[in-house]
Amino acid sequence: MIFHIPWIYVPVRNVLAIWHQLTKYEIPELKKPSVIMRDRGRVEEIIRNMHGAGPGALQVISDFDMTLTRFAFNGKRCPTSHNILDNSSLISEDCKAKLANFPKSHYYPIEIDSSLSVEDKVPHMVEWWTQAHDLLVQQRIKKDQLAKAVRESDAMLRDGYEVFFGSLKDHSIPLLIFSAGLGDILEEVIEHNGVFHPNVRVFSNYMEFDKNGLLCSFKGQLIHTFNKREGALLNPDQFEQLQDRPNILLLGDSMGDLTMADGVQNVQNILRIGYLNDKVEERRDAYVGSYDIVLEKDETLDIPNAILRYITEGK
């Protein structure tokens, strides 16, 4: 209504224009109560630099389990890529019992224990992954049954995943998923949700199948939560196509994910976003000290999407 009063129209428009100028770098989603930043000014500076360089200079490196997938839904834990198989009909009851004991009773608490050092955790992680993979190999799992296991599982990508994968595709921004989970399974999850676009690549633990299509071993060096730096440095080919993109948006949910971009040379700007899903009180300080943005109990991709929207929108 005020815009229809001629003598007020121009001043109001000027005020609005100045206001827009002052707030144009603002990403309102960053004001959500679940967002914690150690240094907001630094975060804004990185995002502004990324906006200035545009989508052509950007790449996204993301963890998969509990980062691109939901941690919980309706108060119930969602499965990791390993759990999708653990809970499926492809696994015998006896094997299920052995696998089910691993995470809850022993290894998972060690993985997320903030009082233990990475050096203390590593032998347990190697033991966890090795035992789980050995058990899976004994199950005579068929390659062509994996898609069914995924379809029948409770795995869910985080809310906003269509926008996330869609905008990366639309702007030809490469997405490298760097996961200690099961590559064959997580690929099925992405495929099942219809977002396995050509710009997505996965670096993970892959299964080896024999000539009858039965799981017989796992390929290559084992990737667990805390050896991603090693994995990144020993596999330069995974990062080769990404060397001409000096700006990195990194998404993770564990302290081990912080090193996922160590295989990229000539990094100019890196923004690390960490999902703090579990044991929030105990781990908050460590996460805030290490990640640029910490998302506490946030089951959505709203923040990465808002940042991507800002970076990709025209100047």
Ligand SMILES: Nc1ccn([C@@H]2O[C@H](COP(=O)(O)O)[C@@H](O)[C@H]2O)c(=O)n1
């Ligand atoms: N037997 C196992 C081994 C690991 N996990 C969990 O999977 C996660 C995989 O790692 P991302 O890099 O994709 O996050 C890891 O955090 C373990 O908690 C499992 O469920 N079963």
